[in-house]
Amino acid sequence: AHTIIEQAPAAEPAAVAPAExxxxxxxxxxxxxxxxxxxxxxxxxxxxxxxxxxxxxxxxxxxxxxxxxxxxxxxxxxxxxxxxxxxxxxxxxxxxxxxxxxxxxADAGQTGFLFSGQGSQRLGMGRELYEAFPVFAEAYDQVCAHLDRHLDRPLRDVVFGEDADELNRTVYTQPALFAVEVAVHRLLESWGIRPDVLAGHS
Structure with a gap:
């Protein structure tokens, strides 16, 4: 007994109707x-x-x-x-x-700042701004000074540290984001950029 195997015929592509x-x-x-x-x-x-x-x-x-x-x-x-x-x-x-x-x-647009919520944190966030802009560093340090009284470790050490798990703990995440966002806000203000609307979300 013999079997003859050959390739199946090529399937013809289905006709696609153009979008209306x-x-x-x-x-x-x-x-x-x-x-x-x-x-x-x-x-x-x-x-x-x-x-x-x-x-x-x-x-x-x-x-x-x-x-x-x-x-x-x-x-x-x-x-x-x-x-x-x-x-x-x-x-x-x-x-x-x-x-x-x-x-x-169309009227002239307005400027809005949106503070991001938890989940956008990362180790070292704000460090380059901290090192480059004294206005940012001063605002960041002021916020940290107020928040550090309520934390087990200094906030700047956590954010600029190497332990991502620690930063991802809500007790540090939310204050860290707040500190960076306030400092960015102050830096932008120093450049003459002021928001008409300010909002936060988490």
């Missing part, structure tokens, strides 16, 4: 230095949309979102097809409300 991005709701974002400039931008985009049927709404939306400057006066037109997007642009040009049209102004 043409029917997806997409935003067209615009901005201008003034309301008039924003309307002018919308008119130019209307003209482009009328001249080019070969560009998909998603391609236009991507280009608008990634290649244009974000100026003070802003608008977003959303729609699932070119007709809805064009109607939104027409409303923007006319200064009338429309479904899928959102207008706004």
């Amino acid at each position: 991005i043409d029917s997806a709701t997409v935003p067209w974002v615009l901005s201008g230095k003034s309301e008039a400039a924003l309307r002018d931008q919308a008119e130019r985009l209307l003209s482009l949309a009328a001249q080019t049927d070969d560009l998909s709404p998603a391609d236009i939306g991507l280009s608008l979102a990634t290649t244009r400057a974000g100026l003070e006066h802003r608008a977003a037109v959303t729609g699932g097809d070119r007709d809805r997007l064009v109607r939104g642009l027409q409303a923007l040009v006319a200064g009338t409300p429309a479904p899928g049209l959102v207008l706004g102004r």
Whole structure:
């Protein structure tokens, strides 16, 4: 008896349907230095949309979102097809409300500091800043002086030491993070960077 073994026929790859991005709701974002400039931008985009049927709404939306400057006066037109997007642009040009049209102004941003929570600690954290910036070192030492009264070991010795398990004990982790974060805050303040918002999380 003989057996003839041969290679199985190659499987044909399954046909993959292209993603239906043409029917997806997409935003067209615009901005201008003034309301008039924003309307002018919308008119130019209307003209482009009328001249080019070969560009998909998603391609236009991507280009608008990634290649244009974000100026003070802003608008977003959303729609699932070119007709809805064009109607939104027409409303923007006319200064009338429309479904899928959102207008706004971008104000100057604010600065926020976020103190990180437990889990971001590591041995030696802050050491280079401590050695390089006296403002950081002074603030760090002040915080440690207050906290050391409540700890078995000096906090700086734990943070700048070699025992990661000790630093990972909550009794040291949270004070260590607090000390570094306060010192970073003071260093940034010394450079003229002040937060409008300050938050912590753990």
